[in-house]
Amino acid sequence: MAAGERGPGGIALVGPASGAPSCPHGPALLFVKTSQGKEEGRRFYACSACRDRKDCNFFQWEDEKVSETRLAAREEYNRNHQPTFTHRQNVERYKNFVLLPLSKRRFCQECQQLLLPAEWEKHSNHQLLCDISTAQLKSPSQFLYPLENKKTNAQYLFADRSCQFLLNLLIDLGFRRVLSVGTPRLHEMIQSKASQEEDFRVRSLLLDIDFRYSQFYTEDEFCHYNMFNHYFFGGEAARETCRKFLYEDNGERVIMVTDPPFGGLVEALASSFKKLMAMWKETGKEGQDNKEMPMFWIFPYFFESRILDFFPSFSMMDYQVDYDNHALYKHGKTGRRQSPVRIFTNLTPSIIVLPVEEGYRFCTLCQRYVSSGNQHCEMCNSCTSKDGRRWKHCVLCKKCVKPSWFHCNNCNCCALPNHSCEQTDSGCFVCGKAGHKRSACPSLSRTRTAFQNDKKKGQKTSKKVKMGICKRSATKRAIFSRKKIKNKKKKT
Numbered sequence: 479m480a481a482g483e484r485g486p487g488g489i490a491l492v493g494p495a496s497g498a499p500s501c502p503h504g505p506a507l508l509f510v511k512t513s514q515g516k517e518e519g520r521r522f523y524a525c526s527a528c529r530d531r532k533d534c535n536f537f538q539w540e541d542e543k544v545s546e547t548r549l550a551a552r553e554e555y556n557r558n559h560q561p562t563f564t565h566r567q568n569v570e571r572y573k574n575f576v577l578l579p580l581s582k583r584r585f586c587q588e589c590q591q592l593l594l595p596a597e598w599e600k601h602s603n604h605q606l607l608c609d610i611s612t613a614q615l616k617s618p619s620q621f622l623y624p625l626e627n628k629k630t631n632a633q634y635l636f637a638d639r640s641c642q643f644l645l646n647l648l649i650d651l652g653f654r655r656v657l658s659v660g661t662p663r664l665h666e667m668i669q670s671k672a673s674q675e676e677d678f679r680v681r682s683l684l685l686d687i688d689f690r691y692s693q694f695y696t697e698d699e700f701c702h703y704n705m706f707n708h709y710f711f712g713g714e715a716a717r718e719t720c721r722k723f724l725y726e727d728n729g730e731r732v733i734m735v736t737d738p739p740f741g742g743l744v745e746a747l748a749s750s751f752k753k754l755m756a757m758w759k760e761t762g763k764e765g766q767d768n769k770e771m772p773m774f775w776i777f778p779y780f781f782e783s784r785i786l787d788f789f790p791s792f793s794m795m796d797y798q799v800d801y802d803n804h805a806l807y808k809h810g811k812t813g814r815r816q817s818p819v820r821i822f823t824n825l826t827p828s829i830i831v832l833p834v835e836e837g838y839r840f841c842t843l844c845q846r847y848v849s850s851g852n853q854h855c856e857m858c859n860s861c862t863s864k865d866g867r868r869w870k871h872c873v874l875c876k877k878c879v880k881p882s883w884f885h886c887n888n889c890n891c892c893a894l895p896n897h898s899c900e901q902t903d904s905g906c907f908v909c910g911k912a913g914h915k916r917s918a919c920p921s922l923s924r925t926r927t928a929f930q931n932d933k934k935k936g937q938k939t940s941k942k943v944k945m946g947i948c949k950r951s952a953t954k955r956a957i958f959s960r961k962k963i964k965n966k967k968k969k970t
Contacts, residue, residue, distance in 0.1 A: 488512050491745050492521060494707060499544075499552070501536035502559035503527040503687070504709030507746060508540065526707035526746065527687060565692040565702065565712060572693060576615065583610040590622060592693050616670045618694045619662050625688060634801040636663045636737070643797070643833065644735065644774070645671075649680060651829065652731055653772070655723060656682045657754070659705055659736035661776075662691060669699065681730075683723040705738060708750040720754075724771075725761040732758065733772040740778055748788035751775070775822040779864045785822050795821040796849040797832050798866065816866040
């Protein structure tokens with residue numbers, strides 16, 4: 479989303495639109511500007527992947543007429559911002575690269591590119607990584623610079639602990655094909671094991687917006703993909719690769735594992751994931767019509783309500799996912815410093831076995847594994863903690879709350895001791911009413927419904943408004959001229 483066109487809470491996602499203009503990241507998404515107390519706003523297109531206009535400055539009003547000159551300039555801009563090499567060219571380059579002796583294998587850290595000897599001179603002033611081993615080539619995430627824009631790429635890479643746990647869990651659950659959406663480290667662990675162990679039968683297909691991985695994987699192992707608008711950069715050929723992978727041949731069960739950027743729009747992500755699930759259903763296997771493709775969505779626990787809005791069948795596991803290159807999301811921390819990242823899944827919670835050696839235990843009442851600090855509340859009839867700490871039950875709120883919260887009589891709810899009561903009285907930013915946040919505002923759903931209506935209604939309304947303005951201005955001029963005539967008569 480274009481940050482330059484967004485006020486605090488003044489933007490709502492309408493969704494993908496047919497015939498939407500494109501930027502280098504694929505078809506743009508349609509948004510609507512909202513003002514407090516008003517239902518309707520002006521709609522506009524913005525980049526699906528980049529919410530900061532410094533990363534992608536694409537912006538266009540929905541009702542804006544774009545000239546042919548500007549369209550041509552936009553197409554040229556999009557072409558100029560495509561990768562230097564195609565995926566197929568990168569595959570050929572890789573084949574030539576691995577044939578080189580170790581002393582001639584170089585990687586440009588500034589350009590993030592594998593170099594062939596003929597290209598050395600162009601990169602002579604750049605910082606190079608030399609003597610790239612075969613083991614390093616099988617683990618590209620170890621030497622590629624992570625793209626840490628939390629709203630676009632957010633390549634916070636799984637720590638070995640979490641990655642190994644996920645892979646072992648998938649194998650124990652009987653899955654043999656993993657659709658790795660934005661999980662490069664899990665993908666490379668699967669690829670590495672498959673090349674080293676003959677009896678290892680798990681396969682993986684990586685869908686990721688980071689095109690750098692095309693240097694290391696074939697077109698059957700990697701698809702350049704934007705998870706915010708369900709866009710395959712490789713066109714129909716890449717879509718077909720994904721479809722074939724999702725086909726459960728010889729009883730090889732498929733699961734999707736995704737780790738999206740935490741600053742991304744949940745609604746846009748959910749829309750894309752549902753389309754991937756639909757592709758799985760289209761494979762035509764018997765018994766899949768009334769089922770969902772198994773899925774692990776890895777995301778912070780405080781997005782639980784938003785995820786459940788789109789996937790009511792999902793539940794959140796207590797397992798704390800940790801990352802190598804994130805200062806806070808680390809395993810072993812205590813209190814509020816624990817990683818907030820969890821696994822959301824549509825699988826039965828009781829079959830997700832969490833490691834007992836890390837303190838997880840099975841709650842017979844909830845029929846799922848929970849963290850050591852997550853105690854069962856008899857009044858809620860559930861293990862209620864979300865963040866790993868032991869929560870306490872508030873009789874007045876009729877629910878469990880964080881241990882640092884206390885009941886405020888002014889607000890009639892639990893909050894931090896030093897909170898401002900005035901802030902809790904403020905209503906929804908969109909409609910101005912109390913009792914809900916802008917993300918759950920009914921007005922937004924009405925706006926989205928209105929988008930489906932015939933655009934001619936809007937055009938007719940705009941014409942009527944223009945005619946009304948013209949009539950009012952004409953009336954004002956007539957009244958003004960009459961006053962002038964009267965004043966002249968008085969003077970004479």
